[in-house]
Amino acid sequence: MSRALTDDDLARFQAQLCDVAEVMFAERGAEQVSIRQIAAALGVSPMTPYRYFASRDDIxxxxxxxxxxxxxxxxxxxxxxxxxxxxxxxxxxxxxxxxxxxxxxxxxxxxxxxxxxxxxxxxxxxxxxxxxxxxxxxxxxxxxxxxxxxxxxxxxxxxxxxxxxxxxxxxxxxxxxxxxxxxxxxxxxxxxxxx
Incomplete structure (x- = not known):
C-alpha cells in the first residue's frame, strides 16, 4: 500500500511541475505546450498534473x-x-x-x-x-x-x-x-x- 502524500509532498510536486512547465513555456511558447507534454517531461501519467491544476492556463x-x-x-x-x-x-x-x-x-x-x-x-x-x-x-x-x-x-x-x-x-x-x-x-x- 502506498503512503498518503503530505502537504509538503504535494507542494514539492507542484513546485517541480511549475519548474518544468516554466522552461517548456519559455522555450516553446505557452500555447505550444500541453499538460500531456509536461507530464511526460516529469515522467508521470498524463492525468497526474490534473490533480494539482485544472488546465494549462492554471499552470x-x-x-x-x-x-x-x-x-x-x-x-x-x-x-x-x-x-x-x-x-x-x-x-x-x-x-x-x-x-x-x-x-x-x-x-x-x-x-x-x-x-x-x-x-x-x-x-x-x-x-x-x-x-x-x-x-x-x-x-x-x-x-x-x-x-x-x-x-x-x-x-x-x-x-x-x-x-x-x-x-x-x-x-x-x-x-x-x-x-x-x-x-x-x-x-x-x-x-x-x-x-
Missing part, C-alpha cells in the same frame, strides 16, 4: 505568480535595505530589477510577455501582478514626495520602466551585448540626477 498562472512574487520580493528587499534618499533606494531597486531579469530570463519573459485574463483581477495572479507593479512605483513615489506633479511623476516612472524593460529584452534576445542593460540603468541614473 501558466502558477508559474507567473511565483515569478511575480520572487521579483517583487527582490525589489522590496533592495529598496528597504538601502540607506539614503528615494533616489538611492530607486537605484537599488533598478539594480535588483536587472539582477532578477537577467538571472531568471525564462521567468521574466513569462511574466511580461504573457497576459492572462486574471492579470488585472483580485485573483492570486492579479494580486501578484499588482504587488510587482507597486514595487516599480518607488521612483514615481519619490518624485511625488519631492514635489513633482503626480501625472508627470507617473509618466516618468513609466518611461524608465519601459526603457529598462526594453534594454533587458534586447539583451536577453542577444540583440545588444551583455552588460548593455546595466549601462542603460547607469545612464538613467545619471540623467535622473540632473532632473
Amino acid at each position: 501558466l498562472a502558477a508559474v507567473r505568480i511565483r515569478g511575480f512574487e520572487r521579483f517583487a520580493g527582490q525589489l522590496e528587499a533592495a529598496y528597504t535595505a538601502t540607506p539614503g534618499d528615494a533616489a538611492a533606494k530607486a537605484a537599488a531597486a533598478g539594480r535588483a530589477y536587472l539582477d532578477f531579469a537577467l538571472s531568471n530570463a525564462n521567468t521574466y519573459r513569462l511574466m511580461f510577455e504573457q497576459h492572462q485574463q486574471e492579470d488585472g483581477s483580485d485573483s492570486a495572479l492579479g494580486r501578484a501582478v499588482a504587488r510587482a507593479r507597486a514595487t516599480l512605483s518607488v521612483y514615481g513615489d519619490g518624485l511625488i514626495g519631492s514635489g513633482m506633479a503626480e501625472a508627470e511623476a507617473r509618466a516618468l516612472e513609466l518611461l524608465i520602466w519601459s526603457t529598462l524593460h526594453g534594454a533587458v529584452t534586447l539583451e536577453l534576445a542577444g540583440t545588444t551585448p551583455p552588460g548593455s542593460a546595466r549601462q542603460t540603468l547607469a545612464l538613467l541614473g545619471r540623467l535622473g540626477m540632473r532632473a
Whole structure:
C-alpha cells in the first residue's frame, strides 16, 4: 500500500511541475505546450498534473505568480535595505530589477510577455501582478514626495520602466551585448540626477 502524500509532498510536486512547465513555456511558447507534454517531461501519467491544476492556463498562472512574487520580493528587499534618499533606494531597486531579469530570463519573459485574463483581477495572479507593479512605483513615489506633479511623476516612472524593460529584452534576445542593460540603468541614473 502506498503512503498518503503530505502537504509538503504535494507542494514539492507542484513546485517541480511549475519548474518544468516554466522552461517548456519559455522555450516553446505557452500555447505550444500541453499538460500531456509536461507530464511526460516529469515522467508521470498524463492525468497526474490534473490533480494539482485544472488546465494549462492554471499552470501558466502558477508559474507567473511565483515569478511575480520572487521579483517583487527582490525589489522590496533592495529598496528597504538601502540607506539614503528615494533616489538611492530607486537605484537599488533598478539594480535588483536587472539582477532578477537577467538571472531568471525564462521567468521574466513569462511574466511580461504573457497576459492572462486574471492579470488585472483580485485573483492570486492579479494580486501578484499588482504587488510587482507597486514595487516599480518607488521612483514615481519619490518624485511625488519631492514635489513633482503626480501625472508627470507617473509618466516618468513609466518611461524608465519601459526603457529598462526594453534594454533587458534586447539583451536577453542577444540583440545588444551583455552588460548593455546595466549601462542603460547607469545612464538613467545619471540623467535622473540632473532632473
